[in-house]
Amino acid sequence: MEIHDLEEVLRGHPFFEGLEPQLARLVRGCARLQRFDPGQRLFREGEPAEHFYVLRRGRVALELSVPGHETLVFQTVDAGEIVGIAALVPPYRSLYDARAVARTVVIAIEARCIRDKCETDPRLGYELMKRLVPVLFQRLRATRLQLLDVYGAPGD
Amino acid sequence: MFMAPPATDIAPRDPLLPRIVRLRGKRREIRGVWSLEVVAEEGEPLDFAPGQFSMLTAFGVGEVPVSVSGRTRDGIGLVYTIRAVGAVTAALCGLRTGAPLGLRGPFGAGWPLEEAAAREVTVIAGGLGLAPLRPAIEAVLAAGGRLVLLYGARGPSEILYPADLARWQSARRAQVEVTVDHAGPEWHGHVGVVTRLVPRARFDPDTALALVCGPEIMMRFAVSSLREAGLSDARIFLSMERNMKCAVGFCGHCQFGPHFVCRDGPVLGYDRLAPLLRIEEL
Known part of the structure; x- marks a missing residue:
């Protein structure tokens, strides 16, 4: 895909919707399209988080290995969402495994590249923060409800 | 002059008095949850509006409110999906096909x-x-x-x-x-x-x-x-x-x-x- 097209793809994604062209060009410089087959890992828990991913198509399962139990999927992320936020937050290490459960197409954004650009141009950093905080807020709220285990029968 | 009272087919049902119905069949949905198919003894259709609930009695145990979750396939009975969590619900879920149970209702306001x-x-x-x-x-x-x-x-x-x-x-x-x-x-x-x-x-x-x-x-x-x-x-x-x-x-x-x-x-x-x-x- 041409670089110009990738910029359009970025701006067409809900996460970057409305991003001004000059800032979209900065992001584009750190981005590339990537495909994952079902079962393929995007990243593993504990690894350096080198990319964050903007999902265009498919579905990614976020999971944790639990000793003595089968792997636990605690969330799925679909087209239109993002995954790999740990790449933007120190110490930049993945906190869980991410596995494609369907054929998945992402825009992979190189974390060090985008972090450096955010330092150089605080407007980009602020735009990114304004888009990330609502995602984190929604996920925190969902996690609270998940922790309540509201569907459990007494004694479960 | 003596006036005969107006004819009525049937006295209005006392809403506090359970009628006897029968468990026609039951089905395990998920762990601890059963759907009970209930029909009237007289064979008349049981009616409801989506969202309403009934009071079901397990005789000798007690009575609980349960939402109606559908009609039986032939349209004459009602289906109740129940999780066995207490004495009454466990007794209802444990009933054998053909067993009697008490039914009041349906009651309340349903979905708009x-x-x-x-x-x-x-x-x-x-x-x-x-x-x-x-x-x-x-x-x-x-x-x-x-x-x-x-x-x-x-x-x-x-x-x-x-x-x-x-x-x-x-x-x-x-x-x-x-x-x-x-x-x-x-x-x-x-x-x-x-x-x-x-x-x-x-x-x-x-x-x-x-x-x-x-x-x-x-x-x-x-x-x-x-x-x-x-x-x-x-x-x-x-x-x-x-x-x-x-x-x-x-x-x-x-x-x-x-x-x-x-x-x-x-x-x-x-x-x-x-x-x-x-x-x-x-």
Whole structure:
């Protein structure tokens, strides 16, 4: 895909919707399209988080290995969402495994590249923060409800 | 001159007096949850409106409120989906086919289907909350309405009515999304709480109605997501659960502010409920 097209793809994604062209060009410089087959890992828990991913198509399962139990999927992320936020937050290490459960197409954004650009141009950093905080807020709220285990029968 | 009283076919049924009905069949839905098919002894059809509940008696044990979750295939009986959690529900789920049980009702206000049939309907159900919504879903689809169903369960093995979900998924005017709170790696569907599905739902917030049923905390989170999606309180309806005893507004056990949930509910508009849900321990 041409670089110009990738910029359009970025701006067409809900996460970057409305991003001004000059800032979209900065992001584009750190981005590339990537495909994952079902079962393929995007990243593993504990690894350096080198990319964050903007999902265009498919579905990614976020999971944790639990000793003595089968792997636990605690969330799925679909087209239109993002995954790999740990790449933007120190110490930049993945906190869980991410596995494609369907054929998945992402825009992979190189974390060090985008972090450096955010330092150089605080407007980009602020735009990114304004888009990330609502995602984190929604996920925190969902996690609270998940922790309540509201569907459990007494004694479960 | 002696005047004969006007002829009546049958005395009005005393709403406090259970009628004897029979368990015609039962089916295990998920772990600890059974659907009971109940028919009248006299064979006359039992009627209800989607969203209403009945009081079911396990003789010698007690009586509990249970939402009607559908009609029997032949249309003459009613289906109740029950989780065996206490003495009465365990006794009801343990009944053998052919056993008698007591039935009062159906009672209460159901889903606003007259309004819903003309619009698109977004249904958010959690866990067993799908049971009182199943007849409403069938009614919306039968009336040619557009349906968005967002359903959340604890895990893949606790998804209620999988055959119905598959049938609704294939309906032309339906968007059905199912999620579970946790799963193993073999599950390829959504994982996460049901409210995370709201942004995926395709509905017009200016015309859609939302019908919500599940644990009360889940409903509060669902309402919050629906409001963020642009729905006004007047278009959101919840099925409330309180301690229904008499079921006809006499005893006050189910009082919820100015409402008796048994008589004014169980389905109530969120515009009426919002101020009450903010009161602690009400």
